[in-house]
Amino acid sequence: MRRRRRVYEFYAFLTDFKPKIWRRFQIFSNYTLAEFSYVLMYLFCMEAKPKFSIELTTKDEYECFELPSPLTPSMLVFGVPLDARETKLWNVIKNPGDRLDLFYDQGVPWHVRTAVKKIFTVDNLKKRDLPRVLEGEGYGIVKGCGGVAGLKKVVEAFKTKKGKLYEHYRKQLNEDDFDITSFNIEEMNQVIFYSPLVYKIFYEPDLFD
Numbered sequence: 001m002r003r004r005r006r007v008y009e010f011y012a013f014l015t016d017f018k019p020k021i022w023r024r025f026q027i028f029s030n031y032t033l034a035e036f037s038y039v040l041m042y043l044f045c046m047e048a049k050p051k052f053s054i055e056l057t058t059k060d061e062y063e064c065f066e067l068p069s070p071l072t073p074s075m076l077v078f079g080v081p082l083d084a085r086e087t088k089l090w091n092v093i094k095n096p097g098d099r100l101d102l103f104y105d106q107g108v109p110w111h112v113r114t115a116v117k118k119i120f121t122v123d124n125l126k127k128r129d130l131p132r133v134l135e136g137e138g139y140g141i142v143k144g145c146g147g148v149a150g151l152k153k154v155v156e157a158f159k160t161k162k163g164k165l166y167e168h169y170r171k172q173l174n175e176d177d178f179d180i181t182s183f184n185i186e187e188m189n190q191v192i193f194y195s196p197l198v199y200k201i202f203y204e205p206d207l208f209d
Contacts, residue, residue, distance in 0.1 A: 005029070005125055008093060009118035009134075010100075014044060014141070015111040016148045019181055021138030024117070027131040029090035031196070033065045033100070036089060038199035039131050040102045040112055042192060045140030048202035050105035051075055054084055056092050057099040063092070067203055075106055085204065095119070108147035131195075133188050139180050142169065155180050 006029035013022035023043045027036065037054045041047075053075040056063045064076045065084035074081050092098075093116055102112040145154050157166040158178040170176060200207060 004121050004123045006090060006119065006121050007125070007130065008089060008116055009120075010114045011117050012040060012043065012112055012114040014138070014148075015113050017151060019138060021136075021140060021180075023133055023136035025131055025133045025136075027089070028127075029088065029093070031089050031131075032085055033087050033089065033092070034067060034084040034203065035196040035200075036100065037084060037102055038196040038203070039192065040114065041104065041199060042195035043133065043136075043140070043188070044110075044112055045142075046104050046110070047143055048199045050107070052102060052104045053081060055101045055103065057101065058092075058094065059097075061092070075103055075109075093119070105147075108150070110141055110147060128193050131192050133185050133192065136185065136188075137181065137183050139178075139182050142173070144172075145169070151180075154178070 007026050008029055009024065009026045011022065011024050013020055021044065025039075025043065027039060031039070033054050033056075037052055038048075041052070051066070051069070053064055053066045056065070064079065064081040065087060066074060066076070066081040067084055093100075096116050096119060098116045100114045102110075102114070104110045104112070142151055142154050145151050153165060154169050155178075157163060157169060160166065161176075169178070
């Protein structure tokens with residue numbers, strides 16, 4: 001007999017960019033906030049390299065979570081962040097509308113805003129059935145472009161198909177054409193289950209010693 005599992009359905013989008021890049025996805029409630037962040041990074045084409053933080057906002061609570069590191073300073077200006085590896089979604093997400101905001105990269109931060117749309121319990125899903133993307137639009141970020149402002153320049157460069165910026169990102173992406181509106185849900189769902197493990201290898205190497 002399969003045990004009952006709590007599921008969260010989130011809506012997530014990259015802030016301050018148009019056309020909107022967004023995802024609607026489901027995830028089990030026993031994922032840690034670190035694992036949730038890794039799923040978001042995968043969904044928005046973010047590499048496992050820069051520092052990140054995940055911020056919780058509800059009607060009663062605000063907290064910031066990070067991975068502790070002696071080598072890089074916290075992204076939090078005031079206060080001390082909590083450890084994202086030690087808190088699970090079910091510990092902090094209680095109601096639809098509760099929000100988790102991912103801030104990725106200290107240099108030029110990218111901001112992905114997420115909000116809970118549904119909370120429900122199922123008994124017919126296996127562990128590998130989630131996370132799963134239900135729908136979405138847009139490609140994601142392009143590494144090293146300099147945040148949202150830089151991403152807009154990349155889009156314009158591929159429209160004109162000339163200049164140093166176009167040649168640079170044409171080589172990086174290995175594409176003569178780049179469509180920021182492209183979105184392949186089938187391809188994304190093929191490997192999303194394994195995405196937290198891939199990011200853990202970089203962010204939590206002690207687990208693999």
